[in-house]
Amino acid sequence: MDRPPVIFQKRLWGVALALGAGLAAMPNLPATPESTPSAPVNLPVVARPPAEQPAPGLPADAHLNKTPPRKTIGLDLVKNGWTYNCMECHKLFVAKWHYDRPMAEHRDVTLAHGNNRFCLNCHHATNRNAFVDYDGGEIAQADVVTLCAKCHGTIYRDWQAGVHGRSNGYWNAVLGPKTKLRCIQCHDPHNPKFQPMPPLAPLRYPVRAAHPPTESAAAAAPSH
Amino acid sequence: MSDYLTFLWRVFRLSFQGGWRFYAWMTVLSAVSLLGLHAWTRQFVEGLQTTGMTNQVSWGAYIANFTFLVGVAAAAVMLVIPAYVYRKEHMHEVVLFGELLAIAVIVMCLLFVTVDLGHPERFHHMIPPFGVFNFPGSILSWDVIVLNGYLLLNLHIAGYLLYSRYRGRPPTKAFYIPFVFLSIAWAVSIHTVTAFLYVGLAGRSYWHHPLVPSRFLASAFVAGPALMILTFQVIRRVTRYWIGDAPIFTLRMIMTVAMIINMFLLGSELFTEFYSPTEHAAAAHYLYFGLHGHHGLVPWIWTAIALDVVGLGLLVSPLSRQIVGLNIAGLACFVGIWIEKGMGLIIPGFVPTPLGQVVEYLPTLNEVLVCLGIWSFGLLLFSWMLRVAIPIMNGSLCAHPHLNLDRTP
Amino acid sequence: MNASPHNTVSPRTIEQVYRPLTRRTFLKGSAAAMVGVAGLMGALRPLLELEHGTVTLDELLQRHYRELKPADLRRIMDQLAAKCETEYGVHPHLRDIRPLANVEFGYALNLTRCIGCRKCAHACLQENNQSRADATDLEMSYIRVLELNKGSINLETSRTDYDHATVPAKDKFYMPVQCHQCRESPCTKVCPVQATWREPDGIVAVDYNWCIGCRYCMAACPYDARRFNYQKPTIAPAEINPNQSYLSNRIRPKGVVEKCTFCLHRTREGKYPACLEVCPTGARVFGNLRDSNSEISYILANKRVYILKEDVGTLPRFYYFFDK
Numbered sequence: 001m002d003r004p005p006v007i008f009q010k011r012l013w014g015v016a017l018a019l020g021a022g023l024a025a026m027p028n029l030p031a032t033p034e035s036t037p038s039a040p041v042n043l044p045v046v047a048r049p050p051a052e053q054p055a056p057g058l059p060a061d062a063h064l065n066k067t068p069p070r071k072t073i074g075l076d077l078v079k080n081g082w083t084y085n086c087m088e089c090h091k092l093f094v095a096k097w098h099y100d101r102p103m104a105e106h107r108d109v110t111l112a113h114g115n116n117r118f119c120l121n122c123h124h125a126t127n128r129n130a131f132v133d134y135d136g137g138e139i140a141q142a143d144v145v146t147l148c149a150k151c152h153g154t155i156y157r158d159w160q161a162g163v164h165g166r167s168n169g170y171w172n173a174v175l176g177p178k179t180k181l182r183c184i185q186c187h188d189p190h191n192p193k194f195q196p197m198p199p200l201a202p203l204r205y206p207v208r209a210a211h212p213p214t215e216s217a218a219a220a221a222p223s224h
Numbered sequence: 225m226s227d228y229l230t231f232l233w234r235v236f237r238l239s240f241q242g243g244w245r246f247y248a249w250m251t252v253l254s255a256v257s258l259l260g261l262h263a264w265t266r267q268f269v270e271g272l273q274t275t276g277m278t279n280q281v282s283w284g285a286y287i288a289n290f291t292f293l294v295g296v297a298a299a300a301v302m303l304v305i306p307a308y309v310y311r312k313e314h315m316h317e318v319v320l321f322g323e324l325l326a327i328a329v330i331v332m333c334l335l336f337v338t339v340d341l342g343h344p345e346r347f348h349h350m351i352p353p354f355g356v357f358n359f360p361g362s363i364l365s366w367d368v369i370v371l372n373g374y375l376l377l378n379l380h381i382a383g384y385l386l387y388s389r390y391r392g393r394p395p396t397k398a399f400y401i402p403f404v405f406l407s408i409a410w411a412v413s414i415h416t417v418t419a420f421l422y423v424g425l426a427g428r429s430y431w432h433h434p435l436v437p438s439r440f441l442a443s444a445f446v447a448g449p450a451l452m453i454l455t456f457q458v459i460r461r462v463t464r465y466w467i468g469d470a471p472i473f474t475l476r477m478i479m480t481v482a483m484i485i486n487m488f489l490l491g492s493e494l495f496t497e498f499y500s501p502t503e504h505a506a507a508a509h510y511l512y513f514g515l516h517g518h519h520g521l522v523p524w525i526w527t528a529i530a531l532d533v534v535g536l537g538l539l540v541s542p543l544s545r546q547i548v549g550l551n552i553a554g555l556a557c558f559v560g561i562w563i564e565k566g567m568g569l570i571i572p573g574f575v576p577t578p579l580g581q582v583v584e585y586l587p588t589l590n591e592v593l594v595c596l597g598i599w600s601f602g603l604l605l606f607s608w609m610l611r612v613a614i615p616i617m618n619g620s621l622c623a624h625p626h627l628n629l630d631r632t633p
Numbered sequence: 634m635n636a637s638p639h640n641t642v643s644p645r646t647i648e649q650v651y652r653p654l655t656r657r658t659f660l661k662g663s664a665a666a667m668v669g670v671a672g673l674m675g676a677l678r679p680l681l682e683l684e685h686g687t688v689t690l691d692e693l694l695q696r697h698y699r700e701l702k703p704a705d706l707r708r709i710m711d712q713l714a715a716k717c718e719t720e721y722g723v724h725p726h727l728r729d730i731r732p733l734a735n736v737e738f739g740y741a742l743n744l745t746r747c748i749g750c751r752k753c754a755h756a757c758l759q760e761n762n763q764s765r766a767d768a769t770d771l772e773m774s775y776i777r778v779l780e781l782n783k784g785s786i787n788l789e790t791s792r793t794d795y796d797h798a799t800v801p802a803k804d805k806f807y808m809p810v811q812c813h814q815c816r817e818s819p820c821t822k823v824c825p826v827q828a829t830w831r832e833p834d835g836i837v838a839v840d841y842n843w844c845i846g847c848r849y850c851m852a853a854c855p856y857d858a859r860r861f862n863y864q865k866p867t868i869a870p871a872e873i874n875p876n877q878s879y880l881s882n883r884i885r886p887k888g889v890v891e892k893c894t895f896c897l898h899r900t901r902e903g904k905y906p907a908c909l910e911v912c913p914t915g916a917r918v919f920g921n922l923r924d925s926n927s928e929i930s931y932i933l934a935n936k937r938v939y940i941l942k943e944d945v946g947t948l949p950r951f952y953y954f955f956d957k
Contacts, residue, residue: 007445051855063759063874065752065889065911066450160937162928163743167905171927172733175903186915196799200751203772203793206278208863214662237650240662257933262676268922268923269679271887273848273864279772282851282861342846342861342888345688349697349826355829356697356843364825364849425943427819427855546828578942579777579810580788620647 086128112191122147122189148183157184168199227623231390234613238621239405245462246261248380252606260597263590264339272342274590280583281574283340285591288566289598290336292330292447293440294418295565297374297438299448300326301411301492302478303471314470321459323382323454324609326411330375332602339594356530363420368603370414377407386616391623416449430507431573433496439489445482445534447561449475450554455606457551465614476550480539483557490529504578505571515576524567531560665716684865686716687886696881698829698840709842710879717884721870729879732834738895738950739835739922739929740906741938742809745956746916749800749807751778753908753917757811758908760896761882762874765867773860774907775893776811786939809942812858812893812910813838813949820850820859829890833921836897837948838880845891851890855945859892895919922950 149156170176559570878898
């Protein structure tokens with residue numbers, strides 16, 4: 001035999017095309033931290049591990065209420081070792097998504113995140129364990145802050161400097177550690193706006209003072 | 225020295241000589257003073273919660289009375305100036321009464337400050353070298369110096385003149401004339417320094433303006449002479465000391481001029497505060513018209529202004545040439561200025577607070593009793609001083625009396 | 634004086650003064666004196682109820698904090714700790730913490746983030762052992778949280794007694810105010826005994842054993858930052874914070890002034906103040922102004938910072954800023 005038959009040549013082309021298409025369809029390598037935007041100049045160096053739950057506090061601080069404002073079961077599960085591995089289910093369910101198709105699962109999630117209408121604004125289309133970067137690449141779960149930084153750059157910059165979000169512990173790094181919370185430890189990513197909370201007891205009109213205001217007057221007066 | 229001790233002994237005995245009216249007066253005053261002392265002791269034990277003061281209104285009736293009385297004490301100078309500077313001879317017969325009044329009133333001022341302290345037993349913290357005296361930074365330290373200095377000055381002048389009179393020898397000019405002139409400047413200074421206590425505080429815009437010391441002095445020179453005029457008539461009535469009409473009418477003239485100035489300054493203040501609707505005037509608004517539904521002081525201040533206007537009207541009219549009209553004018557001015565300086569100056573400085581909170585103030589019963597106790601103690605002191613001074617000035621109590629043992633009573 | 638013929642005096646009155654004391658007069662006088670003394674004793678009767686240990690010779694002879702020798706201060710603190718244990722059954726860990734070297738504190742508050750929840754004000758009450766068991770003393774917290782109307786920063790129309798179901802309320806924003814530890818503090822200027830003074834790290838401290846309670850500092854403060862103990866502090870023993878310092882949160886006596894000290898018992902050991910630790914939105918920023926890498930320096934360099942009542946000239950160490 002001196003030349004392959006024509007049909008064999010066509011199959012070769014088909015395989016080559018399929019390989020090419022497959023190569024093209026393969027997702028990019030996950031984005032490495034080095035590919036995130038470089039830190040602006042003159043940013044204060046924050047040499048502390050970024051992802052920590054706030055320490056329960058020194059025993060001496062038991063009287064201070066340092067719980068983060070967002071109570072989630074998820075974060076507690078993560079603390080106890082559970083990892084979010086969404087692909088366990090989603091490798092079975094095809095990652096198809098359409099604007100109008102309602103979700104069968106995750107119905108407890110109401111998306112109220114500003115102008116975001118689409119889940120895939122943040123979640124990666126095919127790898128549900130990851131989030132999506134501008135170029136379609138993956139952002140790992142551990143680097144979720146860089147996801148938020150895509151839109152909230154100024155807040156991210158402040159967070160890196162230590163002035164956004166709550167810190168607990170020591171202001172003096174030499175004398176002790178300081179906690180730094182990640183975005184989702186305070187903000188629910190699907191509904192990040194802080195929910196109003198009931199205030200603690202107000203300052204009362206001093207008992208010894210004269211002419212305490214009547215209940216109706218206090219309620220009606222727009223200013224005090 | 226033994227002469228001086230004899231003098232003191234005779235003064236002591238003279239203190240208890242008097243008719244039933246004298247005893248009744250002094251007993252009532254003593255009783256009220258003891259009541260005030262009791263109330264203050266309760267305050268000492270329980271803390272200042274027995275008063276109506278709060279974190280927002282941290283100065284009240286005690287400091288209000290203190291401020292008013294410093295003005296009255298300064299008004300002794302109103303007798304001294306005509307007597308020594310303008311050489312009006314008729315004033316000499318009454319100058320001593322002004323100085324004695326100043327002594328009694330300064331003691332009242334010091335008592336009012338003491339009862340206002342949270343820890344009066346720590347008074348020595350002010351006295352170096354053990355204590356720390358924040359002079360010249362703190363105006364309160366200036367006030368301590370000038371008030372005590374004024375007290376010592378008047379004690380010296382009055383004491384020296386009385387003792388010289390008792391000994392029957394003319395007083396050496398060098399021992400009292402310089403002090404008298406010093407007391408003129410010093411009297412002005414006690415009231416100016418007390419005014420500066422408030423004026424220097426930039427955080428309280430009601431106080432932080434230059435009219436405050438001017439009004440202080442003007443109103444002091446009304447209230448002091450008013451009290452003096454009433455005192456002179458009491459002296460005329462219950463003692464045999466003769467006071468002519470000339471000193472009284474000199475005081476009337478001083479009162480009139482000072483009251484005109486006071487009312488003019490009041491008018492300036494009202495115009496400045498209310499012409500433009502600024503928020504600096506929130507305290508003045510509270511005082512004159514009420515603020516955010518709170519109007520506790522409004523009736524008081526308008527009563528004070530009405531009394532002042534009535535008093536001024538009487539003073540400038542011929543009605544006050546009659547002693548009755550003058551008495552009414554004096555009383556009206558005295559009460560009006562007491563309200564103005566107390567409720568009209570101290571309390572609005574705290575309402576609203578620098579953060580805009582409105583908390584009102586009224587003294588409690590305990591506080592009122594302490595104030596009454598101190599007033600009656602001051603009156604007691606003044607009455608006692610007159611009781612012993614007038615016979616000395618008359619020449620009846622002297623070192624070498626001519627006793628006629630055969631005289632029929 | 635006047636030599637008028639009208640000035641006759643009653644002979645009887647004056648003559649008795651010159652004569653020696655008769656027995657009758659002496660007895661009358663003694664009786665009257667005894668009545669007077671009895672009256673005086675009656676007036677002073679409440680002193681019997683004075684709590685033991687309120688006024689002690691030791692305390693009267695104690696010198697100003699800045700003049701105390703370390704041994705004396707230690708002895709005084711031991712006495713205070715013993716007193717706390719006798720009264721409340723809690724033995725405090727009372728220390729005297731000196732300023733850190735090369736530190737000047739600064740505090741900033743983000744007005745965009747504050748939601749007016751008052752957690753800071755209540756944490757302050759707990760951290761600083763403030764008087765609060767009695768209803769008459771409930772408002773001793775050093776922090777006053779003001780609710781202001783949007784549209785301007787107008788303290789005059791603000792309120793501190795808001796009690797909405799949830800905060801933040803619509804069209805309002807919130808501004809907590811506490812002692813600003815001013816660089817040109819009017820309070821330290823007016824204290825007649827210098828019981829309050831500026832420490833090297835910027836904190837304005839009060840020596841509670843030196844204060845005479847005149848409250849002039851309260852009149853002078855433009856921020857309504859100081860509180861006075863009109864009564865003996867009332868605290869439930871279970872709520873006492875035992876980590877105490879002589880100049881900050883030890884249990885104060887009645888009759889003295891107190892105020893925010895930026896939790897110097899925490900901050901001088903490098904920790905955050907209590908108000909910052911509990912803020913749920915992270916609106917508070919604290920640190921060392923001399924460290925150019927600190928968070929507070931970042932705020933001052935990068936944010937629109939505003940000073941309350943700047944026109945009064947107090948140069949405070951407390952800054953307010955906005956994010957948006």
